[in-house]
Amino acid sequence: MAIPVIENLAQTRVPIDNLLQRRRSPRAFSEQPVEPEKLVSLFEAARWSPSSANEQPWNFIVATKDDHEINSRLFECLSERNRQWAHRAPVLVLVVARLHYGTTGTPNKHAWYDLGQSVAHLTVQATALGLSVHQMGGFNTEKARELFSIPDGFAPVIILAIGYADTPDALPHDLREREEAPRTRKPLESFVFTDVWGKPSRHISDASGFHHD
Amino acid sequence: MAIPVIENLAQTRVPIDNLLQRRRSPRAFSEQPVEPEKLVSLFEAARWSPSSANEQPWNFIVATKDDHEINSRLFECLSERNRQWAHRAPVLVLVVARLHYGTTGTPNKHAWYDLGQSVAHLTVQATALGLSVHQMGGFNTEKARELFSIPDGFAPVIILAIGYADTPDALPHDLREREEAPRTRKPLESFVFTDVWGKPSRHISDASGFHHD
Numbered sequence: 001m002a003i004p005v006i007e008n009l010a011q012t013r014v015p016i017d018n019l020l021q022r023r024r025s026p027r028a029f030s031e032q033p034v035e036p037e038k039l040v041s042l043f044e045a046a047r048w049s050p051s052s053a054n055e056q057p058w059n060f061i062v063a064t065k066d067d068h069e070i071n072s073r074l075f076e077c078l079s080e081r082n083r084q085w086a087h088r089a090p091v092l093v094l095v096v097a098r099l100h101y102g103t104t105g106t107p108n109k110h111a112w113y114d115l116g117q118s119v120a121h122l123t124v125q126a127t128a129l130g131l132s133v134h135q136m137g138g139f140n141t142e143k144a145r146e147l148f149s150i151p152d153g154f155a156p157v158i159i160l161a162i163g164y165a166d167t168p169d170a171l172p173h174d175l176r177e178r179e180e181a182p183r184t185r186k187p188l189e190s191f192v193f194t195d196v197w198g199k200p201s202r203h204i205s206d207a208s209g210f211h212h213d
Numbered sequence: 214m215a216i217p218v219i220e221n222l223a224q225t226r227v228p229i230d231n232l233l234q235r236r237r238s239p240r241a242f243s244e245q246p247v248e249p250e251k252l253v254s255l256f257e258a259a260r261w262s263p264s265s266a267n268e269q270p271w272n273f274i275v276a277t278k279d280d281h282e283i284n285s286r287l288f289e290c291l292s293e294r295n296r297q298w299a300h301r302a303p304v305l306v307l308v309v310a311r312l313h314y315g316t317t318g319t320p321n322k323h324a325w326y327d328l329g330q331s332v333a334h335l336t337v338q339a340t341a342l343g344l345s346v347h348q349m350g351g352f353n354t355e356k357a358r359e360l361f362s363i364p365d366g367f368a369p370v371i372i373l374a375i376g377y378a379d380t381p382d383a384l385p386h387d388l389r390e391r392e393e394a395p396r397t398r399k400p401l402e403s404f405v406f407t408d409v410w411g412k413p414s415r416h417i418s419d420a421s422g423f424h425h426d
Contacts, residue, residue, distance in 0.1 A: 012257050012260075012261065013257055014250065014253050014254050014257050015254060016254055016257050016258045016261065016338055017232070017258070017338055017341040019230070019232065019337070020258050020261060020334055020337060020338060021261070023261075023263075025263050036416060036419055036420065037227065037420065039416050040227050040401070040416060040420040041227050041228060041229055043401055043405045043417070044225050044226055044227050044229050044401065045229045045230070045233050047225075047398050047399070047401060047404075048223040048225065048229065048233060048234070048236070048398060049333065050236075050238050050336075050348060054397070054398075056398060056399050056404070058404060059404045059405075059406065060404060060405045060406065060414075061406045061407060061408075061410075062405060062406070062407055062414050062416060063407060063408075064416070067407060067408075067415075070407055070408050109350075110325075110329075110350055110370075110371070112323075112325040112326040112329070113325040113326065113328055113329035113332075113370060113371070114329055115329065116323075116325070116326035116327055116328065116329025116330040116333065117329040117330065117332065117333040119326075119330065120262065120329065120330040120334055120337075121233055121333060121337075123263075124230065124232070124233060124333075124334075124337055125229055128230040135263060137265045137322075148406075148408075148409060148410055149409050149410045150410055151410060154410075157323075157326060158323070158326070184267070185260050185261060185267075185269060186260070186269050188253070188256055188257065191260075191269070191271060191272045191273060192256045192272075192273045192275060193272065193273065193274045193275070193361075194274060194275055194280060194283055195276075195280075195361075196361060197274075197361055197362045197363055197364060201275050202280075203249060203252050203253060203275060203277070204253060204256070206249055207249065207250065207253040
């Protein structure tokens with residue numbers, strides 16, 4: 001198995017589960033194929049995520065490098081920027097949301113939200129198996145709709161590159177720098193509130209006693 | 214720590230990581246409080262989820278039972294149906310999406326999607342700590358906006374009940390039956406496609422050799 005030279009662990013303020021801390025979105029992928037049973041387990045993980053009224057609004061169009069023509073069609077939908085690195089990933093997956101409840105036909109306002117959950121579960125499963133996932137919003141949704149005959153009432157949301165992370169040596173210079181840069185997030189105080197919008201929760205400030213940075 | 218009498222594990226077709234298999238959305242919560250350091254780690258897990266352009270569009274308004282008045286205000290927003298069981302959960306969290314990119318002010322079409330990812334990460338972390346999360350779309354979003362002064366450009370998306378799962382004995386009869394019923398999901402073949410919309414991926418059908426049901 002490829003050993004990612006850059007672990008680039010999340011620098012967390014308090015400890016979180018190892019799977020969540022190790023998860024990252026690399027651009028440097030090895031061309032090593034993903035084992036079939038691992039690939040299926042990613043979708044099984046997505047399958048068991050929660051959703052509004054158990055609607056399960058997620059759909060996936062998957063193509064490995066072995067599905068050559070289909071993989072090329074997915075690749076064609078990507079932005080120029082994403083093509084620079086995604087060509088090495090052995091698996092591409094287009095993720096599509098069903099926008100209406102199957103039973104009633106009424107709009108499902110949580111469709112995109114639930115899609116995000118299913119991809120997060122897929123990503124956690126990937127991490128557990130030593131795989132990485134990079135999500136790309138940068139693609140031509142109308143082209144994807146055409147090339148894969150996606151019906152009305154469904155929305156192409158994201159394309160995933162999946163595979164084993166590799167050293168960033170083969171990346172273009174600017175992407176390599178980005179891959180090696182420290183990862184950043186907003187501080188907890190800026191988004192965990194209480195009482196009224198913008199007021200930091202005391203549970204966060206109280207945490208100063210046990211955080212480790 | 215309360216020991217949930219009903220594990221109700223996901224009956225997966227192929228193995229998935231234990232955290233994902235154990236995750237479920239109980240309605241039966243113990244009134245046991247959530248330890249402060251565990252509570253903070255949930256938001257830390259959410260913090261490190263991926264998002265479009267690293268925008269991190271998630272905001273949380275959190276109130277434990279100790280934040281009595283604030284907790285009551287969150288509870289008041291819930292639908293009648295959810296109030297039947299959520300009153301026992303020691304923590305309620307309102308999750309709010311920022312709908313525009315902070316830097317450019319342009320609409321962030323992945324805001325809800327990324328919110329779903331952050332809550333999924335929070336939920337995985339909860340599972341790792343023996344906690345459970347039940348997500349509720351059934352609440353009055355306009356009331357929530359008023360009661361917590363949520364500004365324009367932000368959308369209340371979901372309310373989370375968080376705590377330790379309990380035996381379902383205290384639930385109303387119909388909810389108890391629901392809690393004990395087998396959990397169901399659509400088959401993989403119905404949502405993992407290739408080539409063209411609706412054509413099941415060969416990677417799924419090939420999996421018949423190694424699935425375990």
